[in-house]
Amino acid sequence: MNNIFLLLPLYLLSFLNISRATKKLTATNTGTVKISFVNTVKGKPLELNTGSYTNPFGETYSVSKFKYYISRVSLVTGKAVFFEPGTYHLVDESKPDDLHFSFELKAGEYQWLYFMLGVDSLHNVSGAQTGALDPLNDMFWTWNTGYVMAKLEGKSPQSKLVNNKLEFHIGGFMGENNVLKNITLNFPPGKILNIQEGKTSEIIIGADIDTWWQQPNDIKITEHAVCSTPGALAKKIADNYSKMFSIKEVVNN
């Protein structure tokens, strides 16, 4: 939270800086940042379907689907904020091409990475969308309009559902059960992002499923094997998973 408050004045300043940053984007002083996601469980790479995992309550589970929306990606350099030109990313463990994205930005050093986990409320109420937000991506509720911001599906012997299903479809963009999460990540000490002209530097972000079960809210599969509507349970799970990200590595070139 502290980090976000520190950033507040910077975001306001960004109103002035963005247009300037955009104008300066010419072939002579830009580089590329690649942002990659590595989904893990307790630090080890997630293995869809085959991996067997144990949550903090000793309940075992496997994962068949793991995907989430990333938007409003921005990087902070000095007093300016560089926003990725408005777009949405659906990070999907089953699609290697959807585990990373890149965009051009001004060469220089960047100290912070910011993004939103989810789809902003405006785009939950604005009708048919396309690209990552296409309802074809199976992240859209048809009976109670809105996006599933994060989805975790699998099986667990502790699940009381038919076929031991585990099904977390986490969404809700309004009121007290809003699950949209602003994520601010610091680069590791001594490792700021350095974008050099014409080159690509990479930020590797880890997303660990082990965070979904605990802190601040205990989510036991015996009690909650399914969450498929916006509401208090979705909010609790989202409060947990808002801590799932960390920067694993910054590769400067």
Place this chain on the structure above:
Amino acid sequence: MLCLGTTLSALFIGAADNKPVAFADGKLPNYLEFKIPAGWPKPTSNIFAKNKLSEQGFQLGKKLFYDSRLSKDGNISCANCHQQFAAFATYDHDFSHGLDDQHTTRNAPALFNLAWMTKYHWDGGINHIEVQPLSPITSPTEMGETLENVLGKLKGDTTYTKLFKAAFGTEEINSQRMLKALAQFTGSIVSANSKYDKVLRGEAKFTYAEENGYNLFKAKCASCHKEPLFTDNSFRNNGLEINTLLNDHGRMKITNDPKDSLKFKVPSLRNVAVSLPYMHDGRFQSLGQVIEHYRNGIITSQPTLDPQLANKLAITNAQKYELIYFLNTLTDTSMTKNPRFAK
């Protein structure tokens, strides 16, 4: 935090919206003006702001609306449950028939004046006209199809590639374009030319009974069924006994708020005489039964009952029939029989 959110929202408006369409050969569609009937409020949803209404978009939407290939078995189109002669409701059916003759769990609502709504469905679960068709298309008891399959079928039909090009500039068929075209058709269905409207415009006169019915309507019904749309689009509990086989709590399903238990959307009374049966579960077959409910049937012990119905409605037998005469003046055959909306 509020400040941060506002700043970011401002920057992101329109980010994922339809890009301006390039009509490569310079053949722009014939754009249409969406006409607001005289004396009506401005539409509450600006449904054509980011979905510019055109003749080609409307015609594509109409073809999709009447195309049963949108369903899994190829038998059920939107129009199966939304019949024009019934003001685009399902005539004389409490529940509609979907895939494999399964029943839906609510009465199909009539479709007209949709631009004056901000929420769709009996429980208001749908917040934009464009995304509504996703619900019946994918519902296992309605059209039972996947969006992917629907798009596959459309892409395999050269008639559609031409129509998409005419409406949107290129042959690309995607879910957004399909949904926007459907919204152009359904959003264009406006009902504002009933006898009631003609009376208000000085083109016709109520009979004595209709006039009395109108006066009673204004006194007893108009606070929820507000003119000129004949709904205030709110969600209310009108004191129906719950059907324990369905256990449908209405709006609460969407909001999770016990205060919304048993609340359903107030339907428009326009075309009410042709869109029977009535209520969210189609339990009443006639307007007489509906009025009987408001006179005697209201369950006053329900905690979420609309306060205006706490003492039921005092309506005499004579007034009941006059009210029915008036409600019949809300039928708009220039809409229900308009060839422009027909297959």
